[in-house]
Amino acid sequence: MHAYHCYAGDAATLLDAAIAEAPGFVMAHVLKAYINLVGGNTQEAVVGVGAFETARQLPATDREQGHLAALGSLLAGEIRGAARILEDVSIAWPRDVLALHVGQLLDFLQGDSRMLRDRIGRALPAWSRDAPDYHAVLGLLSFGLEETGHYDRAEAAGREAVALEPRNNWAQHAVAHVLEMQDRRADGVTWLTQDGQPWAKETVFLHNWWHLALFHLGQGETDEALRLFDGPMFGPRSDHAFDMIDAAALLWRLNLRGVDVGDRWQAVADLYETQPRGGYAFDDAHAMMAFVAAGRESTARGLLELQTTVLAGPGDNAVFTRDVGLPVMQAVYAFGHGDYVKAVELLRGVRNISGRFGGSHAQRDILDLTLIAAAGRSGDHSLEQALLAERAAARPLGRPEARKLAA
Template identity: 60%
Template structure:
């Protein structure tokens, strides 16, 4: 039986295919470089290599577009019919639950796999991704922390573990430890986009905008070439420039590495919409950027992810697409009656947030503030990070101010200041 460098069995793999798979997996850990070519070569060599099919599914079923997700569905279908051990069967079962829209069940299965096999770095990575989709901050940390006793710095892929740990620590408010782990990850592997991103999250949450620009653009630039997470990391960089009041720099990044090519990948569109909406709150004219982004959102199905739908609503409102905003709300209404976890995500967070954004666009600021205020304690339930969901807090504060509710605006700003420093540009705008 072929094994990886942690001693985990890899059913159906030749030694050559196992090496190729390991290259693909390590690039996937870093979200950097070409993961598909070595994975394709591994499957060409060993068509019955079940974990190679599982990796392909994990890489293509989350946050992609319809065309790429179809590749993941085919990989999963192939994997189902192959011989596999219990660990590998756990990956396939979790992918089945994910495809069925049962994200919580998929996350539980990956927790079980990680407990039995704490050196399965892929299980830890995709498990944390599922926690992210659920907005489960404690899961983001606890999943990795539970595996740490089985790890040591001399093991391969220690940099990946530190990057995962850093993000979990940041989302649970342990900023100093998070930054240390993220910097260690990047020191060991400078191309590790996830570790780079975790440190950026710390700096966003602490309002360290100048430090953030230095970190992303000068201290370590190895993450930038061939970055699979490039759009998101450039989004963080743009937020730091916004925090310094440098709106031109933020727009330059948007037109360049962030969204210059106009991706239809779900999370790329999310980042693009979130940046343009922040600029919209400042009164910055984003011009035709809204229309191009709205076109891309319109090409993909709606009603499947409350988190993505909220950002689609930003794009449709920004572009003045009344027909699309109505269709999106109808898709969310249908999702409320649908299967899987998304029905609950829409009910608790997605629908009130979408309605609030539409009301804000219509100038009904009092309604926007009421909707977001009522749902505020539930907004984490549709996924994302604290930094990503912050756009809704900013919208709530802006809505309260524009509605003339000075008491609410003052209270919200004071409350928020205890969690995330309000950037100078936001204070000036509000």
């Protein structure tokens, strides 16, 4: 559990040892299922399903039954249902930090910023600073506060969590989100590089390297962003869904700035080709970036055609795709083929509801950046200037970055 909360260390080996010693340990199987099913790859998903199948055959308490029900909903593609079940588990057992942790991940997948915060806030009266795992609760609280715009409180909670447990990658990342949203780029570099980067020791959370690359990119240090991409961020060639999203998102931002990224897109597109598509719209949108930028025309068109099946299918992803995912994929495809007018039209239609297909504010910012660039390249300079003014008002230091995009 500690390794999982910190995203550091080898949780899988520890879990397997626990299961070998106590095969009837329901929550060990449950944790193994969560770890392998949320944000993993195809092979890990198979392991996760197996862990769930084992767990549901075992005698279980009411609390454990709640986790099993959540896993069942998740496997049925009902992310919102699984999140609601874990919400009820947390209400009944507010010290169940696993329910809080996984519940917040599911809130993230559906872009429910209010629950990212309130799921944790409800449980706070049951916690105190001297309780085990309090650092994990603070890290979760920090991210929820950041996603609802409470930046000062979010930063304070995140910094306190890291002071309690320097290896807590989630808390480290929550503070990085605050600094990203406030355009405090230099502060962001300092935050992620200070004290020998204790968060990076044993980390399995490559997302923090993405944040560091964004901070350097925001300061115009494209060479350093590319160095991080080639090194700790994408050097491992991770095929985990979250890691591939980060790789595509960073390269797309560089493309918007006109930076030549060489053949890096090919490696990202190769990874996306190995993974199933059509399961989660936020993943598919980033896969489209990779396929378009790498020149994989038939694969890109195939991804668009696949969405017809997704829209007719069961589960929450049909809604995520209908409301936001498909228009975003179409916009990325249009942008990549020089149809900037169409890209503008599509992105303007979804940008204000983009939270419906998941991700964080920092991740979804790529839609606004693409819209600004598309407006400029389409010749609609009135819209471009309006978007630049909007961004400058919302993010006081954002205007120079946005201007570079439109150059």
